[in-house]
Amino acid sequence: MQAMSSSLQTVLLQQQQEAAAKLLLGVFVISAAIFVPTAAVEVPNSNCNRTCGSLEIPYPFGTSEDCYLDSSFLITCNFSSSSNSGTSAPTPFLRLGNIKVLNISLDGELRVTSSVTRDCPQKSDYNANDSYNVLVLKEFPISYTKNVLTAVGCDTLALITSSESSDKKYMTGCVALCESMTGMVNESCSGIGCCQTSIPDGINDFTVTVGSVNNHSNVSKFSPCGFAFVVEKKEYNFSTLDLQNMQNKDAFPLVLDWAIGNQTCEDAKKNITGYACKAANSECYNSTNGPGYRCNCSSGYYGNPYLSGGCKDIDECKTPNHDCAVNACVNLVGSYSCSCPMGYQGDGWRNGSSCTPVIPKPSNSKNIIIALCISISLLVLLLGGSSVLLGLKRRKLIKLQEKYFQQNGGLMLQEHILNQGRSMETTKIFTNDELKKATNNYDESRVLGKGGYGTVYKGVLPDNKEVAIKKSKICDKSQIEQFINEVILLTQINHRNVVKLLGCCLETEVPLLVYEFITNGTLSDHIHDISRASSLSWEKRLKIATETARALAYLHYETSMPIIHRDVKSTNILLDDNHTAKVADFGASRLIALDQTEITTLVQGTRGYLDPEYFQTSKLSEKSDVYSFGVVLAELLTGEPAISSCRPESYKNLAMFFVSTVKEDRLLHILEDHIVNEGNIEALKEVANLAEGCLRLRGEDRPTMMEVAMELERLRIMEKHPWGKDNQTTEETEYVLCTPTVPFNIDIGVGSSVSGVSGPDSMINQILKPLDDGR
Ligand SMILES: *[C@@H]1O[C@H](CO)[C@@H](O)[C@H](O)[C@H]1NC(C)=O
Ligand SMILES: *[C@@H]1O[C@H](CO)[C@@H](O)[C@H](O)[C@H]1NC(C)=O
Ligand SMILES: *[C@@H]1O[C@H](CO)[C@@H](O)[C@H](O)[C@H]1NC(C)=O
Ligand SMILES: *[C@@H]1O[C@H](CO)[C@@H](O)[C@H](O)[C@H]1NC(C)=O
Numbered sequence: 001m002q003a004m005s006s007s008l009q010t011v012l013l014q015q016q017q018e019a020a021a022k023l024l025l026g027v028f029v030i031s032a033a034i035f036v037p038t039a040a041v042e043v044p045n046s047n048c049n050r051t052c053g054s055l056e057i058p059y060p061f062g063t064s065e066d067c068y069l070d071s072s073f074l075i076t077c078n079f080s081s082s083s084n085s086g087t088s089a090p091t092p093f094l095r096l097g098n099i100k101v102l103n104i105s106l107d108g109e110l111r112v113t114s115s116v117t118r119d120c121p122q123k124s125d126y127n128a129n130d131s132y133n134v135l136v137l138k139e140f141p142i143s144y145t146k147n148v149l150t151a152v153g154c155d156t157l158a159l160i161t162s163s164e165s166s167d168k169k170y171m172t173g174c175v176a177l178c179e180s181m182t183g184m185v186n187e188s189c190s191g192i193g194c195c196q197t198s199i200p201d202g203i204n205d206f207t208v209t210v211g212s213v214n215n216h217s218n219v220s221k222f223s224p225c226g227f228a229f230v231v232e233k234k235e236y237n238f239s240t241l242d243l244q245n246m247q248n249k250d251a252f253p254l255v256l257d258w259a260i261g262n263q264t265c266e267d268a269k270k271n272i273t274g275y276a277c278k279a280a281n282s283e284c285y286n287s288t289n290g291p292g293y294r295c296n297c298s299s300g301y302y303g304n305p306y307l308s309g310g311c312k313d314i315d316e317c318k319t320p321n322h323d324c325a326v327n328a329c330v331n332l333v334g335s336y337s338c339s340c341p342m343g344y345q346g347d348g349w350r351n352g353s354s355c356t357p358v359i360p361k362p363s364n365s366k367n368i369i370i371a372l373c374i375s376i377s378l379l380v381l382l383l384g385g386s387s388v389l390l391g392l393k394r395r396k397l398i399k400l401q402e403k404y405f406q407q408n409g410g411l412m413l414q415e416h417i418l419n420q421g422r423s424m425e426t427t428k429i430f431t432n433d434e435l436k437k438a439t440n441n442y443d444e445s446r447v448l449g450k451g452g453y454g455t456v457y458k459g460v461l462p463d464n465k466e467v468a469i470k471k472s473k474i475c476d477k478s479q480i481e482q483f484i485n486e487v488i489l490l491t492q493i494n495h496r497n498v499v500k501l502l503g504c505c506l507e508t509e510v511p512l513l514v515y516e517f518i519t520n521g522t523l524s525d526h527i528h529d530i531s532r533a534s535s536l537s538w539e540k541r542l543k544i545a546t547e548t549a550r551a552l553a554y555l556h557y558e559t560s561m562p563i564i565h566r567d568v569k570s571t572n573i574l575l576d577d578n579h580t581a582k583v584a585d586f587g588a589s590r591l592i593a594l595d596q597t598e599i600t601t602l603v604q605g606t607r608g609y610l611d612p613e614y615f616q617t618s619k620l621s622e623k624s625d626v627y628s629f630g631v632v633l634a635e636l637l638t639g640e641p642a643i644s645s646c647r648p649e650s651y652k653n654l655a656m657f658f659v660s661t662v663k664e665d666r667l668l669h670i671l672e673d674h675i676v677n678e679g680n681i682e683a684l685k686e687v688a689n690l691a692e693g694c695l696r697l698r699g700e701d702r703p704t705m706m707e708v709a710m711e712l713e714r715l716r717i718m719e720k721h722p723w724g725k726d727n728q729t730t731e732e733t734e735y736v737l738c739t740p741t742v743p744f745n746i747d748i749g750v751g752s753s754v755s756g757v758s759g760p761d762s763m764i765n766q767i768l769k770p771l772d773d774g775r
């Protein structure tokens with residue numbers, strides 16, 4: 001022994017250095033084995049003993065023939081051996097041998113005991129037979145990633161070699177030499193008093209030999225023996241006490257890599273009956289240490305992949321392994337998802353949330369209201385409606401859907417009313433008979449107005465209350481829910497400058513909407529009818545502007561969900577007998593695309609009021625209303641219609657005309673004559689500047705509706721108390737213009753013939769297409 005040791009000394013020293021280097025480089029990857037406890041399972045035999053003492057024995061292992069996959073997975077549970085240790089606990093052994101099993105895990109690890117080899121030449125009971133140990137496992141290679149050969153002592157040589165019978169010949173080892181205990185560090189196997197070296201892969205057996213250079217003669221006082229053993233690396237921590245006390249330890253855990261058979265997954269799958277990954281949702285993977293394969297439950301599942309039905313869904317929501325917010329986790333088979341809270345939508349409520357409040361898409365809300373709630377607009381020009389085919393096709397579809405409309409929509413709304421209870425006063429579902437009576441069976445004489453989207457009738461309810469009943473032309477079943485929500489939303493709006501929706505009737509083929517009746521017509525009538533215009537003083541105009549701005553600001557900022565009107569124009573502003581402004585038709589119909597003419601109608605009706613930025617980008621914001629309101633302001637100031645072919649071609653749009661004129665400082669030329677007087681020039685200029693601010697091309701450059709309303713409010717107060725006029729110069733500068741001006745001649749009356757589609761019209765026609773296709 002000693003001769004061999006000496007001759008090998010140099011080689012072994014090298015080995016030791018290499019081992020130390022590897023150690024420092026962190027070559028040993030220690031991954032925590034996850035032990036999945038298995039329930040007593042059905043297959044292959046429900047009567048199998050699945051424990052032996054404290055050891056759990058999952059299939060494919062088993063203690064008897066019906067219980068294991070094949071004989072290499074036999075665990076012998078030895079009850080008699082327990083008498084040796086004086087305890088009653090039975091002891092598990094690997095197969096028929098004497099290798100004690102400590103632990104079995106389904107991810108391919110098996111822990112057995114590995115005995116300590118010792119060499120104590122200085123002891124009286126020295127037995128040379130102790131200085132080597134043989135371990136032979138027919139199957140199950142020794143894990144080369146988890147185990148290391150360890151030697152402890154100060155005159156110690158340790159060798160690990162293949163056994164005689166092995167195919168794979170190897171020999172490696174390490175040496176620990178020291179003269180004193182100086183330099184030894186607890187928990188560090190650094191070469192002083194302790195050395196370690198890795199072992200090769202794919203080995204099923206080994207012989208560990210331990211020897212010395214000088215029989216421990218020079219170090220016998222503190223290191224009388226040398227020890228060597230193969231151990232799971234994390235299970236051994238060197239202590240200086242071990243130099244003396246290792247005597248008391250017999251064995252350490254050793255990790256084996258077990259696997260099924262000697263085939264790869266690919267080959268094994270060819271023979272279905274023999275294929276061991278029986279569970280659905282299990283996956284096969286090849287052993288990385290020697291032949292054979294193992295199985296694993298797919299991600300999102302846990303359990304025993306070797307049993308049919310062994311892989312069960314993991315309820316991730318009950319584990320910390322999900323990133324959903326509290327109560328947002330929803331377990332799915334094999335995975336999970338995060339939900340959004342009620343009233344929110346998105347990818348799920350996670351840390352760094354991606355849920356956003358559900359807001360009825362403005363583009364949709366526009367369409368629904370236009371078709372369902374009818375504008376009283378009388379200024380509708382019907383330009384050529386194309387795509388008749390599409391319109392017919394859709395009409396056919398609608399015919400079918402109408403049948404279901406009343407049931408669905410009505411029930412939904414009724415349900416809401418019942419749930420809300422209190423809403424009864426605000427939302428009323430009228431019967432068809434009631435409304436028939438109110439309108440004298442929709443008598444022609446009761447027609448208040450007809451538009452592209454339907455007819456408005458005047459109705460008188462049994463309590464003599466006057467109402468406006470709007471009968472829309474078309475309805476689309478798929479949008480019933482949105483329609484109902486819209487109705488609910490609108491009925492909850494309560495603002496003295498907003499026309500109140502009293503209720504609806506769903507019993508008819510098409511829904512009927514019942515509005516508060518406004519007595520005095522539209523603002524447009526008042527501005528553009530010469531006889532009425534003269535009686536519309538500046539004071540009244542400013543009041544109407546202020547009230548309209550207030551109503552819009554309310555819709556933008558004070559309702560439960562921001563409402564963008566999208567169709568602000570003078571025909572949608574109604575006046576009562578006191579010239580109180582009432583904004584009508586806020587929100588526009590989702591159904592506008594159902595009928596091509598209606599699109600045309602919509603664009604015609606709002607031509608001149610449409611926000612050019614919205615036109616170009618299709619991105620709608622509150623600032624689009626601000627633009628349209630700017631046009632209304634310009635109308636109030638000039639008395640000019642929003643679109644007029646009486647103006648030069650490039651100024652058909654009042655907005656362009658107005659802005660240019662203001663920029664050229666020619667405002668006074670275009671103001672409505674009778675509203676100008678000595679006292680109000682400054683105020684008119686300020687309102688003009690405000691209108692110009694509203695008409696800026698970039699939405700972000702425009703003031704908000706709230707700012708507009710406040711500014712108008714302020715000007716009204718000034719009007720009433722002219723003495724306050726001197727302190728307002730700062731606000732005034734906000735809308736002062738500084739761009740150089742280009743003079744032009746207003747050529748009213750000359751170019752009065754309309755030259756077909758040009759300028760703004762062609763732009764509108766271009767926009768129509770995407771609007772339609774986008775449905
Ligand atoms: C088996 O090993 C796992 C992980 O290594 C451990 O959690 C478990 O306690 C061990 N069981 C026994 C009986 O040693
Ligand atoms: C050592 O082993 C040999 C053969 O295995 C045996 O004959 C001998 O008696 C053993 N010696 C001791 C001291 O146990
Ligand atoms: C190592 O630890 C043991 C007790 O845990 C202690 O008695 C001994 O002095 C320590 N040795 C060193 C070198 O720190
Ligand atoms: C150890 O002891 C041997 C003889 O017992 C001696 O020849 C050798 O020099 C000693 N080595 C040291 C390092 O003291």
